[in-house]
Amino acid sequence: MRVGIDRRLIYHFDWPVFVLTFAIALIGLLSVASASYSEHRPFQMLIIRQVIWTTAGAAAMFAVVMFDYRALASYAYPIYGAVMALLVAVSVIGQATGGSRRWINLGLFTLEPSELAKLALILVLVRYLRDDPPPGGLRLRHILVPGLLLAVPAALVLKQPDLGTMLTLVLIFGSIIFAAGIDLRTLGILVLGGVLAMPVAWHTLKPYQKERVLTFLNPQSDPLGAGYHVIQSEIAVGSGGSWGKGFLKGTQARLNFLPEQTTDFIFSVFAEEFGFAGSILLLGLYAALVARGLSIAARARDRFGALLALGLTAMVFWQAAINIGMATGILPVVGIPLPLVSYGGSSLIVLMAAMGLLISINTRRYLF
Amino acid sequence: MPVLARRGRKLAVPRLEPRLTALTIFMMMVLAAVGLRLYYLQIIKTHEMADLADRNRIRIRRLPASRGLIFDRRHRVLVDTRPSYDAVLVPEDLHNRAATIRNLERFLGGDHVEDKITQAEDEGLPSSEPVTIKERLTWDQVVALETHQLDLPGVSIQVTPRRRYLYGPLAAHLLGYVGEVNEQELKKLPGYHMGDEIGKFGLERGWEDYLRGASGNQEIEVDAVGRRLRVLKETPEKPGANVILTIDxxxxxxxxxxxxxxxxxxxxxxxxxxxxxxxxxxxxFDPNQFATGLTSAQWRQLMNDPAHPLExxxxxxxxxxxxxxxxxxxxxxxxxxxxxxxxxxxxxxxxxxxxxxxxxxxxxxxxxxxxxxxxxxxxxxxxxxxxxxxxxxxxxxxxxxxxxxxxxxxxxxxxxxxxxxxxxxxxxxxxxxxxxxxxxxxxxxxxxxxxxxxxxxxxxxxxxxxxxxxxxxxxxxxxxxxxxxxxxxxxxxxxxxxxxxxxxxxxxxxxxxxxxxxxxxxxxxxxxxxxxxxxxxxxxxxxxxxxxxxxxxxxxxxxxxxxxxxxxxxxxxxxxxxxxxxxxxxxxxxxxxxxxxxxxxxxxxxxxxxxxxxxxxxxxxxxxxxxxxx
Structure with missing residues (x-):
């Protein structure tokens, strides 16, 4: 395990990921500030906390950059085990908010273990799949263990219930096993199986989750009820126009027409105030980050680093795509935060650490 | 050999790079699709959406113009518009709903306060909006409510203008009366809104255009629960003109x-x-009865009176x-x-x-x-x-x-x-x-x-x-x-x-x-x-x-x-x-x-x-x- 500052480390530091991460996090701070703004109390605790977490995230990021990612391979299973223990703990001692049990109160702050679970799953899958796949690609029997590694956290977060994180975990899993060389016919069978399992899965959904899916299919069916949030979000985004209504001037957000405006619908707040120009800028930043992450994966020296980079990138991509898709009404409403933008310490710190890991992978390809 | 070669190709180890390329292409396409959606909402549909956003937040409140007065030939007031005191209640401000309602019913003498609140709620009135409990309070009731403000949190007295015929039945057929605009009138006459007062009979009807004035309006910004925040724009009302009669x-x-x-x-x-x-x-007849809204019993009595008082x-x-x-x-x-x-x-x-x-x-x-x-x-x-x-x-x-x-x-x-x-x-x-x-x-x-x-x-x-x-x-x-x-x-x-x-x-x-x-x-x-x-x-x-x-x-x-x-x-x-x-x-x-x-x-x-x-x-x-x- 190599810790310490190597001159090559500075020389080969990955500036694009660094800059993109902070640019997006800055947009996040602006958006959280706007979403929580009120004329009576311009500075809410919320934005102060988000600033603290961004700072903590930056520190985590730098710590991870210092760290040789290859050493993580040997810690993958213990880390996974620890996070699973936290997920079990949250179901027992977790703090319930708004009908779901997701947080552990640690006094100073509340920890959301499902955010850590994303990172732990990536790590353990990549660790398991770091060797070259067998000829012909991974078959069903090869992905039995990875499937179990997914099933445990997926089941635990679904129980909270947190459909969004469950979905994120499944999509990260899919992305990693695709890159790791799954046999395409096996992938086809898995997808088909998934589709066929849908009716069964439907029955395991909570009523509010079913309603969200139904609402997505036809939001106008109940404009004052379940479809309200989607319609209000579309109105917020659309009314932003080309250049937006200006910082702190979004009426939809200001007058509380948007639900969950500091977390799930933070994009709508931003898009309303900064318009198409701002939205495309943010979307471009994500695209650039994703492209850079995938190029780091392609150039990584070892397969472990490559798959790790891919997994981290997939985590950012899926969350960003689904969150914005939801805010603009092309995907059903599932509670998925917008990476680096939504309010929430656990998510922010995990994502900034993940970006640190990306930098670390890119930097160290010259080191061995 | 050909078989082996085929099997060998089939059993090739999947390489990472093409898969990463495929993923890159896929992810960029998804993000591009999201970008197209943004273009659709923010560029193509923006006017429609901006309109919806305004309709969300702006409520138009009409400011009724006060109706013109009617004078006799020597400029003495015959008909004026005077404040009427109505008891209103803001459901949101009720701290102890049951106690407040009980107290209110005691001061007003019954009046099914609870039913009126539930009815307003059923009609979708936001709980921050006042519900009218009783119109035209007597002076005693006004005093009772005012002095017991502490027992009645959320209850207030609202003042609304009402037509008053100072001499009751005097020259009633000539002066006429006003009433709430009905559906036929709404269809026929532009510029009237539900709840407006309109001259129904006599001078009140014939000189409606002069007496009525022009109502103004306020554009009020409201939040998602309908709470009024501020006035964005205001067009003041124009009071009606006064009519001087030749009557002494x-x-x-x-x-x-x-x-x-x-x-x-x-x-x-x-x-x-x-x-x-x-x-x-x-x-x-007493036109004041019409101005305050006739009960059906009063109406029947007027219609069935063999002496035809309305004639x-x-x-x-x-x-x-x-x-x-x-x-x-x-x-x-x-x-x-x-x-x-x-x-x-x-x-x-x-x-x-x-x-x-x-x-x-x-x-x-x-x-x-x-x-x-x-x-x-x-x-x-x-x-x-x-x-x-x-x-x-x-x-x-x-x-x-x-x-x-x-x-x-x-x-x-x-x-x-x-x-x-x-x-x-x-x-x-x-x-x-x-x-x-x-x-x-x-x-x-x-x-x-x-x-x-x-x-x-x-x-x-x-x-x-x-x-x-x-x-x-x-x-x-x-x-x-x-x-x-x-x-x-x-x-x-x-x-x-x-x-x-x-x-x-x-x-x-x-x-x-x-x-x-x-x-x-x-x-x-x-x-x-x-x-x-x-x-x-x-x-x-x-x-x-x-x-x-x-x-x-x-x-x-x-x-x-x-x-x-x-x-x-x-x-x-x-x-x-x-x-x-x-x-x-x-x-x-x-x-x-x-x-x-x-x-x-x-x-x-x-x-x-x-x-x-x-x-x-x-x-x-x-x-x-x-x-x-x-």
């Missing part, structure tokens, strides 16, 4: 009082310009004019050169026509009587002769010219024209020819003839003015808030009949004698010091059997005749003309004449004719006069 409050009051509990009508006109000075129809008898009551119509005969006869001052007929108490006797009201007859005396004594036989010689069609022609059978044009809705029969009319109406004998009934204002009190007042005015008749009107001018005149109503000549001074003098002498000569039929209308002229009339309700003569007092009230009196004064320089009908009052000379006298007297107290009236005029006048028929 004192005279109107005197007329209302003089008419008392009689069922009937009285209208007083200034003959020099057509201004209506007083206009009474009894029984009346404006001045313009809607049609009665046979009785002997007052003899003035029409006299004018027609003189105009057609049939009558001169010296034209005399012999009255023997009746004449035979066909095979029936047509009687004079005076059994013993009037002997040989001249035109002036025939008017004074109201000799029926004289005018049977005049009618017979004129024929019904010429009577009708002159009656029309004098304003009968046609609407006077007073700006009030549903005015009746009355009926003036003619041979053509009878053919049209009954498909029957006119029998000459029927003309005799017409000549003394019975039979088919029906006129309104306003038409008869106009006749009195026209005769007094020597043949000039002005259009009747009751609005003098419209005044802006600053007192400037927005519109004034000038006198308009409706008709001019070429009467020679000699003819005018005959009519005046006759009418003057009716009141002032010993054989006059309306001596009860005399006022010392003022020359009152007039003509009595008795309208038969039941056609008398030929020859039968029942004493009026012996008949049940509903079969008794209607009594008429029309008058003007002073005779040589008329300032006021009046018509009065008393339903089932019997002889006009005894029923209507004293009432008209009281009104005239009040008028000359208010507007002295050059010199003050002699002291005790009223007392002497009421004792004078002899029971006399007409």
């Amino acid at each position: 409050l004192d005279l109107q009051e005197a007329a209302e009082q003089a008419l008392g509990n009689h069922v009937g009508a009285l209208v007083a006109i200034d003959p020099r310009n057509g201004e209506i000075l007083a206009m009474v129809s009894h029984p009346s 404006d008898r001045v313009i809607q009551g049609t009665y046979p004019p009785g002997s007052t119509f003899k003035l029409v005969d006299a004018i027609a006869g003189m105009e057609d050169h049939l009558l001169t001052r010296s034209t005399s007929f012999h009255c023997a108490g009746g004449i035979w026509y066909g095979n029936r006797e047509y009687r004079c009201w005076r059994k013993q007859g009037h002997g040989t009587i001249s035109l002036v005396n025939a008017i004074i004594a109201s000799c029926d036989v004289y005018f049977y002769n005049v009618g017979e010689r004129l024929g019904v069609d010429r009577i009708a022609q002159w009656a029309h010219k004098l304003g009968f059978g046609v609407a006077s044009g007073i700006p009030l809705a549903h005015e009746k024209t009355g009926t003036i029969p003619s041979s053509a009319w009878k053919q049209r109406r009954y498909h029957e020819r006119w029998y000459p004998a029927e003309t005799l009934s017409v000549a003394i204002g019975q039979g088919y003839v029906a006129v309104t009190p306003l038409q008869l007042a106009q006749l009195a005015a026209e005769v007094s003015m020597g043949g000039i008749r002005y259009s009747p009107h009751f609005v003098k001018r419209i005044e802006g808030l600053d007192g400037s005149t927005l519109k004034s109503y000038e006198p308009e000549v409706a008709e001019r009949i070429p009467l020679t001074p000699e003819q005018v003098q005959i009519l005046q002498a006759g009418a003057c004698g009716v009141v002032n000569s010993p054989m006059g039929t309306a001596r009860k209308a005399a006022i010392p010091g003022i020359e009152v002229c007039g003509k009595t009339g008795t309208a038969q309700v039941v056609k008398e059997a030929a020859g039968a003569r029942t004493k009026e007092e012996d008949l049940p009230e509903k079969y008794r005749d209607h009594g008429w009196f029309i008058a003007w004064a002073p005779g040589n320089d008329p300032h006021i003309a009046i018509a009065c009908v008393i339903e089932h009052g019997g002889h006009g000379g005894s029923s209507a004449a004293p009432i008209v006298r009281d009104v005239l007297l009040r008028y000359f107290q208010l507007y002295p004719p050059g010199q003050p009236l002699p002291a005790g005029a009223l007392a002497r006048a009421s004792s004078g006069g002899r029971e006399n028929g007409d």
